[in-house]
Amino acid sequence: MSEAPVSNAADPTVKRDAILVVDDERPILDMFGSALETQFDVVTATSAREAEFALRKKAFKVVVADHLMPGGNGMSFLVRCREEYPHMQRVLVTGYMKPEMLLRSVNEAALYRYLLKPVQMTDLLRIVQDAVRAHDVAVKTA
Structure with a gap:
C-alpha cells in the first residue's frame, strides 16, 4: 500500500518557495492563489x-502576471522584473498572444512561459513548479 504524499501547507516549519501572482480581477487572483x-x-x-x-x-522565485491591467500592462511589468530580479522566473497570462507580443516576450521580458486564457489550473501548477526549478538552476549556476 502506498502512502499519500504529504503537503507542506499544514506544516509551518517547512519553508515554501514564494510566488507572486498579479491580476486585477479578484476572482482569477483567488483561483490562481x-x-x-x-x-x-x-x-x-x-x-x-x-x-x-x-x-x-x-x-520571489516566480511571478505570474496578467497582461492587461489598469494602470500598466503585465508585459511592461515583467520587463522591469527581468531588469531588477534576473533570476526570478516570469510567466505571462494573456487572452491572445499576438506575434509582436511574442517577440517582445522573448527579447525584452525573457519569459519562462506564457499561458493563454482560460488557464487550466493543472497547467498553471505544473508551469510554476517547473519555473521554480529553473530559478534554482539559474541561481546555482550564477
Whole structure:
C-alpha cells in the first residue's frame, strides 16, 4: 500500500518557495492563489504597482502576471522584473498572444512561459513548479 504524499501547507516549519501572482480581477487572483497555495507561499497583488511593493519586501522565485491591467500592462511589468530580479522566473497570462507580443516576450521580458486564457489550473501548477526549478538552476549556476 502506498502512502499519500504529504503537503507542506499544514506544516509551518517547512519553508515554501514564494510566488507572486498579479491580476486585477479578484476572482482569477483567488483561483490562481488557491491552486498554488497548496505547494507555495503565494502573495497576490491586484496591480503592477502593488506587485512592485511586494517585490521590495520579499524574494520571489516566480511571478505570474496578467497582461492587461489598469494602470500598466503585465508585459511592461515583467520587463522591469527581468531588469531588477534576473533570476526570478516570469510567466505571462494573456487572452491572445499576438506575434509582436511574442517577440517582445522573448527579447525584452525573457519569459519562462506564457499561458493563454482560460488557464487550466493543472497547467498553471505544473508551469510554476517547473519555473521554480529553473530559478534554482539559474541561481546555482550564477
